[in-house]
Amino acid sequence: MSNETILEVDGLKTHFYTEQGVVRAVDGVSFDVREREIVGIVGESGAGKSVATTSILRLIEEPGQIVDGEITYRDLTIVGFEEQDDGTLTPREAMLSNREMRDQVRGNEIAIIFQDPMESLNPVYSVGHQVTEFIELNRELSGGDARQEAIDMLREVGIPEPENRFDDYPHEFSGGMRQRVLIAMALGCRPTLIIADEPTTALDVTVEGQILDLVKDLQTKYGTSFIWVTHDMGIVAEICDRVNVMYLGEIVEQGPVDDIFHDTKHPYTQKLLESIPRPDRTVTELDPIAGTMPSAINPPRACRFHTRCPDARVACTEVEPRFVAVGNDADGDGDEHEGEHNDHRTACIKYDDVGYWDSVPLEKVGDRDIQYVGDRS
Amino acid sequence: MSGGTADEGVATGETLMEVDGMSKYFQSEGGFLASLRGAADVKAVDDVTFDIKKGETLALVGESGCGKSTLARTILQLHRPTEGSIRFKGTDLTDLSSREIRPLRQDMQMVFQDPHSSLNPRLKVGQIIEEPMKAHDMYDAAGRRERAEKLLESVGLEAAHYHRYPHEFSGGQRQRVNLARAFSTDPEIIMCDEPTSALDVSVQAQVLNVMKRLQDEFGVTYLFISHDMSVVRYVADRVAVMYLGHVAELAEKEALFENPKHPYTRALLDSIPVPDPRSTGERGTLAGDVPSPTNPPSGCRFRTRCPKLIQPGTYDVTREELADDAAGAALQSYDLDEPTWRNVIGFVRAVDRRSFTLENVEDSPDAVRAFLDERFFAGSTPSGEPADVIDDAARLLAEERWDEAADHLRTTFEEPSICAARRPAYVLEEDVEEERFVACHLYRDSETDSSH
Numbered sequence: 148m149s150n151e152t153i154l155e156v157d158g159l160k161t162h163f164y165t166e167q168g169v170v171r172a173v174d175g176v177s178f179d180v181r182e183r184e185i186v187g188i189v190g191e192s193g194a195g196k197s198v199a200t201t202s203i204l205r206l207i208e209e210p211g212q213i214v215d216g217e218i219t220y221r222d223l224t225i226v227g228f229e230e231q232d233d234g235t236l237t238p239r240e241a242m243l244s245n246r247e248m249r250d251q252v253r254g255n256e257i258a259i260i261f262q263d264p265m266e267s268l269n270p271v272y273s274v275g276h277q278v279t280e281f282i283e284l285n286r287e288l289s290g291g292d293a294r295q296e297a298i299d300m301l302r303e304v305g306i307p308e309p310e311n312r313f314d315d316y317p318h319e320f321s322g323g324m325r326q327r328v329l330i331a332m333a334l335g336c337r338p339t340l341i342i343a344d345e346p347t348t349a350l351d352v353t354v355e356g357q358i359l360d361l362v363k364d365l366q367t368k369y370g371t372s373f374i375w376v377t378h379d380m381g382i383v384a385e386i387c388d389r390v391n392v393m394y395l396g397e398i399v400e401q402g403p404v405d406d407i408f409h410d411t412k413h414p415y416t417q418k419l420l421e422s423i424p425r426p427d428r429t430v431t432e433l434d435p436i437a438g439t440m441p442s443a444i445n446p447p448r449a450c451r452f453h454t455r456c457p458d459a460r461v462a463c464t465e466v467e468p469r470f471v472a473v474g475n476d477a478d479g480d481g482d483e484h485e486g487e488h489n490d491h492r493t494a495c496i497k498y499d500d501v502g503y504w505d506s507v508p509l510e511k512v513g514d515r516d517i518q519y520v521g522d523r524s
Numbered sequence: 525m526s527g528g529t530a531d532e533g534v535a536t537g538e539t540l541m542e543v544d545g546m547s548k549y550f551q552s553e554g555g556f557l558a559s560l561r562g563a564a565d566v567k568a569v570d571d572v573t574f575d576i577k578k579g580e581t582l583a584l585v586g587e588s589g590c591g592k593s594t595l596a597r598t599i600l601q602l603h604r605p606t607e608g609s610i611r612f613k614g615t616d617l618t619d620l621s622s623r624e625i626r627p628l629r630q631d632m633q634m635v636f637q638d639p640h641s642s643l644n645p646r647l648k649v650g651q652i653i654e655e656p657m658k659a660h661d662m663y664d665a666a667g668r669r670e671r672a673e674k675l676l677e678s679v680g681l682e683a684a685h686y687h688r689y690p691h692e693f694s695g696g697q698r699q700r701v702n703l704a705r706a707f708s709t710d711p712e713i714i715m716c717d718e719p720t721s722a723l724d725v726s727v728q729a730q731v732l733n734v735m736k737r738l739q740d741e742f743g744v745t746y747l748f749i750s751h752d753m754s755v756v757r758y759v760a761d762r763v764a765v766m767y768l769g770h771v772a773e774l775a776e777k778e779a780l781f782e783n784p785k786h787p788y789t790r791a792l793l794d795s796i797p798v799p800d801p802r803s804t805g806e807r808g809t810l811a812g813d814v815p816s817p818t819n820p821p822s823g824c825r826f827r828t829r830c831p832k833l834i835q836p837g838t839y840d841v842t843r844e845e846l847a848d849d850a851a852g853a854a855l856q857s858y859d860l861d862e863p864t865w866r867n868v869i870g871f872v873r874a875v876d877r878r879s880f881t882l883e884n885v886e887d888s889p890d891a892v893r894a895f896l897d898e899r900f901f902a903g904s905t906p907s908g909e910p911a912d913v914i915d916d917a918a919r920l921l922a923e924e925r926w927d928e929a930a931d932h933l934r935t936t937f938e939e940p941s942i943c944a945a946r947r948p949a950y951v952l953e954e955d956v957e958e959e960r961f962v963a964c965h966l967y968r969d970s971e972t973d974s975s976h
Contacts, residue, residue: 191724307878308926321813351587351751353810356795360809378725381797385807404801422729424758426796427803429778433758435729439694 150182153339153372154203154257159216159226161195161202168444172198172211174396177470180340185366185373187387187404189380191419193440194393196376200342202226203374204259205248220252220340254285258333262345264325268317275301275313278332285336300331305361323354327361334365344376359386380423384408389490392416395451396443402474402491412473412493415452450496453509458497462506468494534613536579540712540745541599546572546608548591548598564818568594570769571608571947574961576713581739581746583756583777585792586766589814592749595766596715599747600632601625613712630660633706637718639698643690649676650686653705660709675704678741679734696727700734707738713745720755732759753796757781765789768825769817770947775960785952785962787832812877824963827943829873834965835865836940845945864904868914871900872933875917878926893918913937942968 157177163170173195180186188196202213205225215236218226225248227239243252261267269277278297283289288296294313301309304327317325326346333341343362347355363386366373375387383390384404391401392413400413411417418436438455441447447454453463474491496503534540549565569591576582576599584592598605601617610617612632617625633656636642643652653672657663663671673683679700690698699719706714719735720728736759739746750756756763757777764774765788773786784790794808812829815821821828837857860868874880885895896918897905905911913936920929938944948965 191726302881305879323813352753353587353792353795356797356807356809357811359797359807379797380725380799384799384801384803385797408799408801419726420799422726423799424729424732424752424754425799426754426757426781426793427798427800429757429781433729433733435733436726437730439696439727440724 150184152179152181153221154180154374155217155219156199156203157217157219159199159202159218160214161198161207161211162214164210164212165444170443171396171446172443173202174443174446175216176393176396176398178391178398178401180372180374182339183366183370183372184388185375185386187383187390188374188376188393189378189383189390190393191378191440193395193443195396195443196378196393197344199393200259200344200374200376203342204253204257205245206259220256223252225252254281254338255336256338257340257342258336258338259342259344260326260329260333260346262348264322264329265317267329268325270317273314273316274320274328275309275315278328278335281332282335296335297331300335301328303334303365304328304331305357306331321354322350323357326350326358330358330361330365334369334371337369338371340372340374342374342376345378347382348377348379355382362386380408380420381426392419395440395446397451397494399452399495400491400493402493406474406491410474410491412491412498413452413495414456414458414497416493418455418457450494459509460503460506461509462496462501462503463509466496466501466503468496469499470494471498473498534578534712536577536743538578539575540578540613541576542609542611543575543599544573544609544611546595546598546610547606548594548603549606566817567769567820568817569598569605570820572769572771573608574764574771574774576745576747577762578712578745579739579743580761581748581759583748583750583760583763584766585750585753585756585763587751587792587814589768589817590766591769591817592766593717596717596747596749600634600713600715627660630656630662630709631712633709633711633714635699635702635706635714635716635719637721639695639702639722642702643698645690647689648686649688649690649693649701652690652701653708656705656709662709671708672704675707676701678707678738679704680730694727695723696731699723699731703731703734703738707742707744710742711744713747715747715749717749718751719748721750721752728755735759753781753793765792768814768820770825770963771961772826772964773960773962775962776954776958779954779958779960785960785967786826786964787830787966788826791829791831811879812873821944823942823944823946824948824965827938827941828876830943832964832966833869833938834941834943835860836937836942839942839965839968841940841942841945846940858906858908858910860906860910861904864901864906867901867904868906868910868937871896871914872930872937874900875921875926875933876930882921882924887922887924889915889919889922892922896921910937 156179159173159176161173163172176199188199190196201207203218203225207213213226215228216226223243224239224241225243227242228236229239231237275297278301279293282296283293298309298313306312306324306327320328347358350358377383387404389402390404390407391398392407392415394415400407400416407416411420421434422436424430424433436455441454449465450463450468453459456463470492472489472492474489546569548569549567551565572595584596586592594603597603599610605618650669650672653675654668657668657671673686676683676685681697681700693701720731723731738744748759760777762774763777763780765772765786767788772788773780780789781793784793791808791810795810797807810829815828827833835858880899882892885891893915913932917929917933920932942965948963950962950967952960952962952967952970954960
């Protein structure tokens with residue numbers, strides 16, 4: 148893929164300063180988004196998916212704070228730090244002000260769609276009013292033009308008779324229709340990138356199918372890029388071009404969707420895929436990941452997955468894994484050809500030359516499910 | 525599978541529960557005023573018949589509002605049914621008073637979806653597990669404690685956790701505690717209402733495996749409610765697919781997934797995204813919304829969205845079976861060929877859902893008709909009487925009378941169909957000596973037994 152990179156996230160850290168301690172919700176995450184592609188961020192609850200994406204729009208609220216890293220959108224610096232003489236990090240001059248974020252980025256360049264449309268829509272205003280207002284705020288349209296654009300967008304996302312439904316209130320729409328309204332609002336501002344945070348998770352599967360079809364159609368038509376946050380590997384397989392797999396605040400594997408599913412490298416990704424029941428074949432015995440996700444306040448040392456990893460060795464508790472490229476051979480013939488990519492990376496020392504194979508396997512702790520440390524959600 | 529202690533004659537595989545003609549209606553709005561206004565009941569479950577066998581996992585699947593939870597709750601008498609009978613080991617539960625049912629609850633336990641709100645935060649885990657045993661006067665204090673500790677181990681926790689509080693456990697672990705509590709009275713049947721829907725996939729797999737292991741150990745029967753077809757494929761022995769208060773299809777799991785008969789089952793299965801980017805075959809999409817349960821479609825409730833709606837005249841229906849407005853229309857066959865019929869039905873639905881606009885079309889009937897021909901009837905336009913009806917619709921659409929156009933089309937093409945006239949219910953004999961129930965008139969000619 149030779150499309151231009153529009154968003155680059157590099158070493159992002161977003162922490163939450165709570166009474167219990169510092170929650171390292173996103174702890175050094177790097178990925179990018181190119182023109183016209185759908186990038187997935189997948190992981191279980193607590194992985195940091197939503198914190199990572201809301202950081203992109205700088206919508207992190209107290210006690211959360213972006214503490215390190217760079218986020219660049221085209222030539223705009225959304226997040227950037229420089230080190231002072233005393234070693235502390237301060238925001239760079241080039242970093243957009245809150246006002247610039249609002250005026251130049253949010254809505255008209257990067258829009259966001261959340262899981263629960265009822266939380267994003269105001270129950271006391273009509274749907275048409277809200278879509279119109281959003282378009283007025285973000286585009287140079289007003290009055291009748293904005294209203295017409297709102298009607299056109301509502302029709303575009305499959306709301307029947309939008310003129311007649313314009314004055315209806317959010318509660319008069321079904322869940323699927325509300326999600327369509329949010330897509331209409333997001334699209335109405337013609338953004339380059341839409342962040343979709345589990346937008347179909349609350350919907351029934353047939354309605355989810357309708358929304359996925361709609362998104363694919365609109366993406367082809369408008370060339371919008373998407374960051375799609377989900378825990379559903381089925382959705383990832385269907386719509387994503389590239390995927391980032393997150394575990395406990397870090398990306399453990401990233402690459403083209405086919406590599407993630409068919410040339411899986413990281414043990415966490417492997418176990419995640421093995422633990423999902425399949426709609427298309429009968430599995431006699433699922434192989435779950437042992438234990439539960441540890442707390443992000445005191446994450447396990449070195450590789451954060453080592454407490455649950457079936458392949459863990461002593462080295463995994465000592466060596467901080469770094470990203471290694473693992474995907475130079477798309478067709479599996481042993482050579483890297485033109486057109487094959489090296490986008491596939493994983494943070495597992497099995498694939499690095501740092502002594503994993505000489506190390507001793509971690510003793511099987513039996514059913515490692517029984518852990519209470521920090522597990523008090 | 526080893527049997528439980530209180531078998532009382534029902535062997536594994538024999539019928540444990542018989543649900544016969546059961547309905548549960550709710551008043552849509554409470555009160556006297558609502559009844560004066562003639563507010564219609566919500567027909568959450570409508571005349572459903574099937575049985576549950578001892579030791580099996582029967583899954584109830586469907587989308588939100590299809591009535592699966594109501595059905596399960598009514599079977600266990602958490603709601604009293606509006607009609608019908610539920611026989612549990614031979615006793616009709618609907619004949620019993622609440623007081624008479626109470627001792628039977630020992631045999632019927634429940635596990636709910638939300639592991640966070642379903643455990644009393646002020647009680648220790650051990651007390652929570654002992655609660656149902658106490659309520660049913662089972663064992664003495666020492667015996668209860670012994671059993672609670674044993675159950676903690678059975679669900680993959682430790683006996684030492686007896687003294688801990690629910691907040692010390694993660695969601696998956698709490699769901700294990702819920703399972704231990706449900707198993708404490710050694711029940712015959714456990715109703716599990718979306719037990720893993722709130723859990724992450726890796727934890728879900730742990731809990732599902734524990735459930736399977738417990739079933740092997742205690743020979744319990746599960747009534748498993750879920751919206752997730754993948755989970756159902758993993759745990760169920762038989763599956764009942766529900767749509768808008770009706771059972772659309774009930775079959776052995778493999779048969780249902782590999783060879784779905786009902787168009788709704790097929791649509792449901794087709795719409796699941798498969799976790800494999802190389803998966804062949806397009807994911808299907810089911811258009812439209814589920815109709816309101818206060819005024820559900822006549823006959824087959826899926827017929828307003830069904831891609832296989834049967835053409836009127838294919839099967840004889842009597843005038844009495846038709847809705848009043850359709851009776852005038854026709855008891856006749858148009859004999860459209862299959863592609864033309866599909867086009868017609870696609871058009872009828874598009875008008876009904878207003879999924880197209882005539883904004884850029886001149887508002888003369890001829891212009892509208894030409895637009896419709898191109899958009900909906902490319903390749904095969906009907907002739908004769910159906911063509912006249914479409915002309916009428918074009919005229920109404922040109923005057924922006926969409927509702928009338930939709931009514932006219934529906935009463936002509938949809939209402940006289942057997943799918944609208946008669947509720948389907950067919951029992952098919954499969955090769956594998958298993959019966960399967962399909963509520964779809966497409967299987968009218970393959971019926972072997974009309975006992976349903």
